[in-house]
Amino acid sequence: MIKRDVMIYTRYERFWHWSQAVLIFTLFFTGLGIHGTHSFLKFGQAVTIHTYAAYALMALWVFTTFWNFTTGQWRQYLFKKGIIKVIRFYAWGILVGEPHPYKKSLQRKQNALQSLAYMTFMVIIGPALWLTGIAYLFYNEWAGQSWAVDGLWFVAVAHTVAAFAMGTFVIIHIYMTTTGKTPLHYVKTMITGYDKVELSEVEEAYLAETKSVEMR
Amino acid sequence: MKRLFRHFRAGAVALALATWLPGAALASSTADHSKFESLKGPFTSAPEVTKACLACHTEASHQVMKSIHWTWDFTNPDTGKRLGKTRTMNSFCGSPLSNEPRCTSCHAGYGWTDARQPPEPVQQNVDCLVCHDRSGGYKKVATDAGHPLYEPRTMGGKTVMPPDLAKAAQSVGDPGRDNCGACHFNGGGGDAVKHGDLDSSLVKPSRKLDVHMAADGANMTCATCHTFNDHIPSGSRYDTAAKDPHGLDLPKDDHNRATCESCHGDTPHHEAKLNDHTDKVACQTCHIPEFARGGIATKTLWDWSTAGRKDADGKAIFIKDDHGHLSYSAEKGDFEYGENVRPTYHWHNGVTDQVNIGDKIDDSQILRLNTLHGDARDPDSRIWPFKEMRGKQPYDPVLKTLVVNHVYGRDDSAFWGNYDYAKSIKFGMEYAGLPWSGQIGFIETRMTWPITHMVAPKEDALKCGQCHTRGEDGRLAQLPGFYMPGRDSIAWLDILGYLALAGALGGVLLHGLARIVMNRKTRHD
Ligand code: HEM
Numbered sequence: 001m002i003k004r005d006v007m008i009y010t011r012y013e014r015f016w017h018w019s020q021a022v023l024i025f026t027l028f029f030t031g032l033g034i035h036g037t038h039s040f041l042k043f044g045q046a047v048t049i050h051t052y053a054a055y056a057l058m059a060l061w062v063f064t065t066f067w068n069f070t071t072g073q074w075r076q077y078l079f080k081k082g083i084i085k086v087i088r089f090y091a092w093g094i095l096v097g098e099p100h101p102y103k104k105s106l107q108r109k110q111n112a113l114q115s116l117a118y119m120t121f122m123v124i125i126g127p128a129l130w131l132t133g134i135a136y137l138f139y140n141e142w143a144g145q146s147w148a149v150d151g152l153w154f155v156a157v158a159h160t161v162a163a164f165a166m167g168t169f170v171i172i173h174i175y176m177t178t179t180g181k182t183p184l185h186y187v188k189t190m191i192t193g194y195d196k197v198e199l200s201e202v203e204e205a206y207l208a209e210t211k212s213v214e215m216r
Numbered sequence: 217m218k219r220l221f222r223h224f225r226a227g228a229v230a231l232a233l234a235t236w237l238p239g240a241a242l243a244s245s246t247a248d249h250s251k252f253e254s255l256k257g258p259f260t261s262a263p264e265v266t267k268a269c270l271a272c273h274t275e276a277s278h279q280v281m282k283s284i285h286w287t288w289d290f291t292n293p294d295t296g297k298r299l300g301k302t303r304t305m306n307s308f309c310g311s312p313l314s315n316e317p318r319c320t321s322c323h324a325g326y327g328w329t330d331a332r333q334p335p336e337p338v339q340q341n342v343d344c345l346v347c348h349d350r351s352g353g354y355k356k357v358a359t360d361a362g363h364p365l366y367e368p369r370t371m372g373g374k375t376v377m378p379p380d381l382a383k384a385a386q387s388v389g390d391p392g393r394d395n396c397g398a399c400h401f402n403g404g405g406g407d408a409v410k411h412g413d414l415d416s417s418l419v420k421p422s423r424k425l426d427v428h429m430a431a432d433g434a435n436m437t438c439a440t441c442h443t444f445n446d447h448i449p450s451g452s453r454y455d456t457a458a459k460d461p462h463g464l465d466l467p468k469d470d471h472n473r474a475t476c477e478s479c480h481g482d483t484p485h486h487e488a489k490l491n492d493h494t495d496k497v498a499c500q501t502c503h504i505p506e507f508a509r510g511g512i513a514t515k516t517l518w519d520w521s522t523a524g525r526k527d528a529d530g531k532a533i534f535i536k537d538d539h540g541h542l543s544y545s546a547e548k549g550d551f552e553y554g555e556n557v558r559p560t561y562h563w564h565n566g567v568t569d570q571v572n573i574g575d576k577i578d579d580s581q582i583l584r585l586n587t588l589h590g591d592a593r594d595p596d597s598r599i600w601p602f603k604e605m606r607g608k609q610p611y612d613p614v615l616k617t618l619v620v621n622h623v624y625g626r627d628d629s630a631f632w633g634n635y636d637y638a639k640s641i642k643f644g645m646e647y648a649g650l651p652w653s654g655q656i657g658f659i660e661t662r663m664t665w666p667i668t669h670m671v672a673p674k675e676d677a678l679k680c681g682q683c684h685t686r687g688e689d690g691r692l693a694q695l696p697g698f699y700m701p702g703r704d705s706i707a708w709l710d711i712l713g714y715l716a717l718a719g720a721l722g723g724v725l726l727h728g729l730a731r732i733v734m735n736r737k738t739r740h741d
Contacts, residue, residue: 042679042680042681044680095734096734143495149698152698152699156699157709160710164712167720171720175728
């Protein structure tokens with residue numbers, strides 16, 4: 001086994017990650033403004049920014065979903081065994097200096113807990129936001145229905161609940177990025193794309209030969 | 217695509233509008249009335265002028281006699297109820313009955329001295345000049361059942377000269393703001409009293425006060441919107457158009473431009489989000505942020521119950537406030553006024569129940585003289601601005617009806633002069649032929665007056681945050697029945713949400729702290 005600096009996040013993945021981060025921050029901030037939690041923005045401004053950011057985020061998600069499927073990266077998010085071990089590690093092991101129970105590899109960029117969290121994000125929180133968000137955005141197209149008054153209540157409240165879930169997710173997510181070798185290790189990885197990964201000799205030789213993944 | 221089309225339509229409206237506006241079109245009359253022999257006079261009475269008008273305008277009087285300006289009679293198509301000034305009660309003056317020569321001074325005719333009967337259909341009793349005089353000199357005197365002065369008269373210590381009827385007759389033209397205003401600005405017995413959005417400041421309004429009627433705005437007149445068809449005006453407070461599904465009047469004209477949508481359509485804004493509001497929010501709600509903005513105060517409270525007070529010398533008491541407004545009048549009671557008043561807002565679908573004289577009322581609560589229909593779930597309703605008038609007025613606590621108060625007249629019963637409700641109401645009820653128990657009570661009343669004039673320039677329109685706010689002072693803070701972003705939320709869900717956020721934050725901070733502390737320990741070990 002050899003440790004090599006391997007590009008584990010491609011240029012698109014990094015672009016996607018950081019633009020998604022900016023958009024979600026923007027949406028959460030302006031959303032809470034609309035909600036009346038704070039008043040740093042005028043209501044009209046908050047709605048305008050929220051609307052543009054929402055369109056941008058949805059476009060990004062469409063591209064990324066496409067990317068995930070064409071590159072086969074979607075498999076990264078599939079359920080993995082060993083989640084209990086990972087939870088135990090974060091709850092206790094990390095405090096007493098135990099090694100991480102999971103080894104990052106090219107085929108397994110995420111540990112079991114991460115996959116589960118991201119999966120939740122992608123199939124529950126995300127869709128809850130965009131489904132209710134689109135219904136909210138196009139309220140006027142269904143405002144004439146007899147159920148529209150109740151419908152708006154439901155849509156707005158569901159959107160708000162999902163937003164709170166998203167906020168909670170983001171807080172924990174950001175904290176988790178500090179649990180690498182150094183507090184900024186994961187962040188750097190997501191910026192540069194490179195991380196030290198253990199490769200078997202065969203893998204290394206293959207990658208060096210085909211250049212299918214960049215190495216340093 | 218739909219939105220694109222809307223933009224195109226908005227442009228088309230602007231073009232079309234330019235051809236309507238009086239100043240914009242080069243329409244001049246082909247008749248110069250100052251050259252007509254028959255209008256040179258001299259005229260000894262106003263009906264003589266009318267006779268001269270009718271010699272050419274053969275159908276005019278017949279048309280006017282069908283209009284509400286003449287009949288004071290209107291059957292509400294929504295409720296089927298017969299309304300009109302002689303039947304329907306408001307929180308101001310009471311009833312014209314028994315007070316005719318004073319109240320019928322605003323009748324579009326001459327000599328209607330008994331309002332229990334419809335005005336006699338005498339052709340030359342139609343008042344052409346009150347609407348068409350452009351000399352500015354013609355004026356119906358306040359007490360002569362619609363006639364102007366014919367002789368000099370001393371009023372309030374001043375000698376007032378009669379108008380020059382010949383000059384008025386030769387000046388005739390399309391009605392100006394001052395013509396309509398002569399009556400409509402003075403509803404409730406004085407300038408600005410009644411409506412709040414109609415007063416003499418609209419004769420020459422600034423752009424800030426009224427974008428449509430300002431000389432440096434569109435310079436429109438009342439009739440630009442209140443289209444007249446054969447002398448029948450459009451627009452009605454009894455039968456309001458809370459929503460105009462007909463929308464733009466061009467290319468197909470419904471000859472009723474008395475709604476904003478008639479000219480502006482229902483998607484007038486460049487911003488789609490604003491257009492999204494027009495199905496639920498009347499234009500007036502945002503574009504008339506306050507009424508009584510022209511520097512003339514409108515009455516907001518009229519309490520008849522205190523009227524009739526006299527001082528030690530037996531002289532009727534009149535008190536003026538710091539602004540020179542009567543705050544107390546022995547003739548009328550207590551008053552409160554408002555300028556730059558923020559409207560109250562209600563859902564309204566155009567259907568209104570009015571209380572008529574003689575209607576059974578419920579005196580166990582505040583009496584609403586007009587009850588608005590509509591709510592958030594009603595597709596025909598929109599949020600409208602209103603002037604809320606507070607009143608307290610005499611009623612019959614036994615028979616539970618409002619009463620006719622005989623205020624004006626040179627007799628020993630008229631309240632203005634004798635200050636005795638027992639006499640004035642007895643007289644009024646007998647005159648009206650209505651049953652009265654002999655008892656007098658005072659009931660608190662409320663009345664909502666739709667606000668639709670004094671449209672402000674767009675830069676003064678309400679901003680989103682004035683409604684979309686948690687604040688108690690939000691414009692729609694009191695309006696129930698629907699979810700509005702920025703105002704509404706489910707409190708317990710919010711608390712759970714904030715707890716989740718705070719819990720996550722606290723949790724990770726603790727965990728981080730534990731990591732730091734434990735790491736040191738393990739290293740030291
Ligand atoms: C995914 C696409 C999204 C769409 C299409 C969307 C759309 C909308 C719309 C139309 C509104 C109402 C604005 C108005 O009043 O006109 C809204 C409100 C809101 N949004 Fe979003 N949004 C999206 C994503 C998000 C995200 C990611 C968050 C938070 C992380 C968020 C948080 C909120 C909040 C808190 C509100 C206020 C809800 C209320 O008080 O009624 N939204 N959103």
